[in-house]
Amino acid sequence: MIRLCLTATLVLLPSLALAADAATPVREIMETVTKNWADVAEDDSNPPDYVDYFNDEFLQRLYSKDFIANYREAAKYPAYEDGGSPFDYDVIAMGQDGCTINDLKIEAQPPAGGVTVVKTTFDNTHCFGEREPDWKPAEVDFNVVEEDGRAVIDDILRPQDGDPGSLKTEMLAIAKEGANPTPEQEVTPE
Numbered sequence: 001m002i003r004l005c006l007t008a009t010l011v012l013l014p015s016l017a018l019a020a021d022a023a024t025p026v027r028e029i030m031e032t033v034t035k036n037w038a039d040v041a042e043d044d045s046n047p048p049d050y051v052d053y054f055n056d057e058f059l060q061r062l063y064s065k066d067f068i069a070n071y072r073e074a075a076k077y078p079a080y081e082d083g084g085s086p087f088d089y090d091v092i093a094m095g096q097d098g099c100t101i102n103d104l105k106i107e108a109q110p111p112a113g114g115v116t117v118v119k120t121t122f123d124n125t126h127c128f129g130e131r132e133p134d135w136k137p138a139e140v141d142f143n144v145v146e147e148d149g150r151a152v153i154d155d156i157l158r159p160q161d162g163d164p165g166s167l168k169t170e171m172l173a174i175a176k177e178g179a180n181p182t183p184e185q186e187v188t189p190e
Helices: 002-036 056-062 065-075 167-179
Strands: 102-108 116-123 138-147 150-157
Touching: 002 056, 002 102, 002 116, 002 138, 002 150, 056 065, 065 150, 065 167, 150 167
Parallel strands: none
Antiparallel strands: 102 116, 116 138, 138 150
């Protein structure tokens, strides 16, 4: 009986360790989100620079190989002519306008099937005035996997109205549309 309990404990420990480590890359990204959306004092003439959640350093440290491949493919088709991101909005704050990030909560769920979902909730609409009675905080979930012995983000989910809001799915669509533009999307030289 004691041997069985000890064996069960040893089997569970790696899963618990992954769940604990899974929050580490998410915390780093959410700290960056919070800094990016911080209010700047009116007399501050040097606001902090926006930090891209998918810069080369973050990509190599915080994201899975599959996520990186999907991002790099989508990035071949930047949202704006000056290059850069394939997105025309903040994919984590879910918009182009918002408030400082308040009431941030980060909670790793129990791992299942090699994936730990790290759920985040936050309020980034408090500065917009009165809200609907059914208002809820924004939710962004991170699928975290273990790769090369470390926890890395494999997808970012922005669930709304029954749609999981997978960023990897969005990146695949951007790459597909970029590689096969419709006639309306094609740019003609002037």
